[in-house]
C-alpha cells in the first residue's frame with residue numbers, strides 16, 4: 001500500500017497533460033522540474049513541428065530567476081490534492097470553495113422540487129463553487145428553487161434546469177419577487193460554512209498530533225499547516241461572499257423601506 005501511495009503521488013504530481021494531443025498525459029523528464037505559479041498562464045504542450053514537448057514563457061526572465069509554469073486554473077484544494085502544496089494566501093485568482101446548498105425537509109413543495117431536481121441529475125443537496133469574484137448563475141437558480149413558494153410551482157422545472165446548467169440559453173434566470181429570500185438562503189449557507197471553518201481553525205491550535213518520533217511530529221505539523229492554509233484560503237472566499245450578500249441584502253431592504261416610506265407619505269397626503 002505504501003509503495004502504491006508513493007507511486008500514485010509521484011505520477012500525479014509529475015504527469016503533464018498535453019492540450020494539443022487532446023489532454024493526453026505524459027511524463028516529461030526535466031520539464032517536470034518546473035514549479036507552478038498562479039501568476040503565469042503558460043503551460044507545456046506538444047509541438048508537432050519540432051516533435052517535442054515545448055514551453056514558451058509569457059515574459060522575459062532574468063538570468064538566475066526561477067521560471068514558472070501553470071499547472072492549470074485550479075483551486076487551492078485541487079492543488080493540494082494533486083500536488084501537495086497550497087499557494088500563498090490571496091495569490092490564486094482561480095481559488096474556489098464548494099458551498100453546499102440543500103432543500104429544506106419542511107418545504108411544502110419538497111417532493112415537487114426534488115422531482116424537478118432529479119430530472120436534471122441533481123439531488124436534495126448540491127455543492128456550487130464560490131470564487132472571490134462571485135458565484136455561478138447555477139447557484140442562484142438553485143437558491144430560487146429552494147425558496148420559491150407553492151404559487152411558483154410552474155417554474156420549478158425551469159429553475160432546476162438552470163441550476164444544472166441545462167438551459168438552452170445559458171443565461172441567468174431572475175425572479176425579483178423572491179430574490180431577497182434567495183440571497184438570504186445563500187447567506188445562511190455561507191455563514192453555516194464559515195462557522196465550521198472557524199471551529200476547525202480554532203481547534204487546530206490545540207490539536208493533539210499523537211506522534212512517537214520527531215520525524216513523525218515534523219510530518220504531522222507540516223500536514224496540519226497545509227490543512228490550516230487551505231481552510232484559511234477557503235474561509236476567506238466565504239467571508240467575501242458573506243460581505244457581498246450582506247451588502248446586497250441591506251441595499252435591497254433599505255430600498256424597500258424607502259419605497260414603503262414614500263407610499264406612507266402619499267397615503268398621508270391622500271388622507
Ligand SMILES: C[S@@+](CC[C@H](N)C(=O)[O-])C[C@H]1O[C@@H](n2cnc3c(N)ncnc32)[C@H](O)[C@@H]1O
Pocket residue numbers: 013014032033034035036037082083084085086
Ligand atoms: C512537477 S513537480 C515540480 C518540481 C519539483 N519542485 C521538484 O523539485 O522536483 C511538482 C511538485 O513541485 C512542488 N511545487 C510545484 N509548484 C510549487 C509551488 N508553487 N509551491 C510549492 N511547491 C510547489 C510540489 O511538491 C509538486 O508536487
